[in-house]
Amino acid sequence: MASKRTEVQVRPGGEADLDALTAIYNHYVRETPITFDTAVFTPEERRPWLLSHPVDGPHRLMVAADTDSQEILGYATSSAFRVKPAYATSVEASVYLAPDAGGRGIGTLLYKALFEALGGQGLHRAYAGIVPPNEASTRLHERFGFRYVGTYREVGYKFGRYWDVAWYEKEL
Template sequence: MDDATEVAVRAGREGDLAALTEIYNEYVRATPITFDTEPFTVEARRPWLRAHPEHGPHRLFVAEDGGRILGYATSSAFRPKAAYSTSVEVTVYCAPDAGGRGIGTRLYEALFEALSAEDVHRAYAGVTQPNEASVRLHARFGFRPVGTYREVGRKFGRYYDVAWFEKDLGAGRG
């Protein structure tokens, strides 16, 4: 039986913020997957949530099972300059005990389905190395490696590389 069958994927909302912040903070505190080094308060994370409305290219989807948030996926502005508006950076985070259940796959399916209706041409993902699970997830969704920033971030007393991946979304050709 698929462990993700009871999981509902939906647009994120304000009431999810505490759970989303806690999931992210686990990665801040315990892993180099994010280069944030200090955990966020819920209030400090609120602008991030509000930057992901229910419609448009910058989206937030959550996976929920029995009222518990198991993970989330976002598409965000790739860069702030106007000419980058048809590109997004995507990411997915799952609760530490929710890995291996297909949650990341379900979240990305919802995110990319929503993005197919938007004027978005490319999606980019930065993956701190090593992270084979994330590399496999992105490859499964058609991302191709485009380069690696060597020793670009320092956390927990060591330097980490970030591999960058690109996915053609096909829109915005005009």
């Protein structure tokens, strides 16, 4: 049985996307160890995060939307890696997809747009933390030139157990 191919538009995220972005993120908070947040957010609680990703500069938010329905299928961000000034040329990159949007190349479209947008921003490195096992995320990051640099062992506690975080870096 052939499935209908979804046309996807990737664009900067904005205020109108806040509810959908919050719903996607809350799925990962509730259902997975992929994020170490343990309590869901309201859109209002998530607004400072949204505002920390303007349409220009090194900290970006790109969203993928179904061209027909405008349903948000996922998002990618580049965020501050650490808060101290010497870290300003490094960012942490991440991708979150709607629960039914995996395996369709949407993460690839998002990262392609994100890294294109980051060109000329004076950035030196991008980092990504992946909670194993997450083969899809590992493949996506390696496809974009990230390489494994080490693992923080049992660094997060969620769902009654400890989780590792494998770290990857990419030269920008």
